[in-house]
Amino acid sequence: MDYKELWEPEPGWLNTASYGLPPRPAWEAxxxxxxxxxxxxxxxxxxxxxxxxxxxxxxxxxxxxxxxxxxxxxxxxxxxxxxxxxxxxxxxxxxxxxxxxxxxxxxxxxxxxxxxxxxxxxxxxxxxxxxxxxxxxxxxxxxxxxxxxxxxxxxxxxxxxxxxxxxxxxxxxxxxxxxxxxxxxxxxxxxxxxxxxxxxxxxxxxxxxxxxxxxxxxxxxxxxxxxxxxxxxxxxxxxxxxxxxxxxxxxxxxxxxxxxxxxQIGVETINQHNLALANEFRDGLGLPPSNSAIVSTSLPGADAAFKAAGIRAAVRDGKLRASFHIYSTRDDVHQALAALKPLT
Missing domain, CATH: 3.40.640.10 (Type I PLP-dependent aspartate aminotransferase-like (Major domain))
Known part of the structure; x- marks a missing residue:
């Protein structure tokens, strides 16, 4: 089963650490x-x-x-x-x-x-x-x-x-x-x-x-x-x-x-998906890999760059916080890195 069909996020949603997007069965119920x-x-x-x-x-x-x-x-x-x-x-x-x-x-x-x-x-x-x-x-x-x-x-x-x-x-x-x-x-x-x-x-x-x-x-x-x-x-x-x-x-x-x-999907499966995307994002920023689905960076101007590109993330404790979940895609990662490229 292609579980990704159970969500319809607008591209650029990297803010699950603030709130998650409901899967179709939850929304319909x-x-x-x-x-x-x-x-x-x-x-x-x-x-x-x-x-x-x-x-x-x-x-x-x-x-x-x-x-x-x-x-x-x-x-x-x-x-x-x-x-x-x-x-x-x-x-x-x-x-x-x-x-x-x-x-x-x-x-x-x-x-x-x-x-x-x-x-x-x-x-x-x-x-x-x-x-x-x-x-x-x-x-x-x-x-x-x-x-x-x-x-x-x-x-x-x-x-x-x-x-x-x-x-x-x-x-x-x-x-x-x-x-x-x-x-x-x-x-x-x-x-x-x-x-x-x-x-x-x-x-x-x-x-x-x-x-x-x-x-x-x-x-x-x-x-x-x-x-x-x-x-x-x-x-x-x-x-x-x-x-x-x-x-x-x-x-x-x-x-x-x-x-x-x-x-049904399995936490291990979700974990592997989330960490792969988060670490691809980290790599693009020159950060070492991590065991977290949340990426925190103090890159100056990152929040404004995300907003200009229509990417939704958060600022916590003065740092940009991006978070990746089961409905996130590599396209989201590439879009986010492209928005930050002028700052790196």
């Missing part, structure tokens, strides 16, 4: 749901079936048990119960360019003595020493595209029994990942998983589930969803589902077919 909403053709339960499908697909992609997966809307809200469970005086280690959705949930507990320690990414593993209680870091850095040495982080954290909390929003969908040795992994699906913004998923290890209080408990987290609408009797679901936030239905309607397509 969302349009059908919106059509039903427009005329009141159905109740909400058929839309909610997509939430279950998304949860199960997410679990399969990570080699996790679906019972250990919860759903929500944002990364920061998903991490809030974990941060709230930290004892007073806990120390949280992170990267000094970490996206703040994985920083602020910890920092708001500074009044309880929680300390966030930020170090350069190259020094992160060495900084995992006794006294660190949590290592909270991204699998792939948003601003630089740097890929975390996750195995080294997990190994060093296990030696001191520190929790490992991973924001995989910039990696899941192209970077092979599992939850082995990880206590929490949270992903917003609107980037590399090509879903509508508003569908977040998270994995919680069993030991972390026991430590955390479901502070956003709601009807959807009830053991019997339909029996949890009213009253003061609360029986929450077993496992990670008790941490569910009430889902944005249409976001998950689009997310389910998108994640299932990633499964």
């Amino acid at each position: 969302l349009q059908a749901a919106l059509g039903d909403w427009w005329v009141g053709a159905t109740s909400w339960e058929p839309w909610d079936e997509s939430t279950t499908r998304t949860r199960e697909s997410f679990a399969r992609l990570l080699g996790a048990d679906a019972a250990d997966v919860f759903i929500g809307s944002t990364v920061s809200a998903a991490l809030a119960p974990v941060a709230a469970a930290l004892p007073e005086g806990s120390k949280v280690l992170t990267d000094d360019v970490e996206f703040t959705s994985n920083v602020f949930p910890w920092k708001v507990h500074e009044d309880r003595g929680v300390e966030v320690i930020a170090v350069p990414g190259a020094e992160l593993v060495a900084a995992i020493r006794p006294g660190i209680d949590v290592v909270a870091v991204s699998a792939v850095q948003s601003s630089t595209g740097a890929v975390l040495d996750l195995a080294a982080v997990v190994a060093a954290s296990k030696e001191i029994d520190a929790l490992v909390v991973i924001d995989a929003s910039q990696g899941m969908g192209w970077l092979p990942l599992t939850v082995d040795g990880i206590d929490a992994l949270v992903v917003h699906t609107y980037k590399w998983l090509m879903s509508p913004r508003g569908a977040t998923l998270g994995y919680l290890s069993r030991r972390l589930q026991e430590r955390c209080r479901p502070t956003a408990a709601n009807w959807y987290a009830g053991d019997d969803v339909h029996g949890s609408y009213y009253g003061d009797r609360m029986v929450l679901a077993e496992g990670a589902r008790r941490f569910d936030q009430s889902p944005s239905w249409f976001c998950f309607v689009g997310a389910a077919p998108a994640l299932e397509l990633v499964e």
Whole structure:
């Protein structure tokens, strides 16, 4: 099957690190749901079936048990119960360019003595020493595209029994990942998983589930969803589902077919495609090859040159950031290099 036919990007889209483009099955599913909403053709339960499908697909992609997966809307809200469970005086280690959705949930507990320690990414593993209680870091850095040495982080954290909390929003969908040795992994699906913004998923290890209080408990987290609408009797679901936030239905309607397509294509296949294009782009700029689908360059004038050529990328931390995904082509690479050629 030629999967590229499932997308219709305008040439020059190199900004998946900002948001991904929906594959045709996701787009059509969302349009059908919106059509039903427009005329009141159905109740909400058929839309909610997509939430279950998304949860199960997410679990399969990570080699996790679906019972250990919860759903929500944002990364920061998903991490809030974990941060709230930290004892007073806990120390949280992170990267000094970490996206703040994985920083602020910890920092708001500074009044309880929680300390966030930020170090350069190259020094992160060495900084995992006794006294660190949590290592909270991204699998792939948003601003630089740097890929975390996750195995080294997990190994060093296990030696001191520190929790490992991973924001995989910039990696899941192209970077092979599992939850082995990880206590929490949270992903917003609107980037590399090509879903509508508003569908977040998270994995919680069993030991972390026991430590955390479901502070956003709601009807959807009830053991019997339909029996949890009213009253003061609360029986929450077993496992990670008790941490569910009430889902944005249409976001998950689009997310389910998108994640299932990633499964169908295969993350390894996507990884090879993305890295081939990213490294061709790097080579054209005189940069060494990398293991990331994100290319960050400080080439002066690059952003203006891209805009003049109709290429859509982003500027992050003062650098041009281009990102390549399954629907990107060599033509996109050549167009981007041609736009930058006068600057090199």
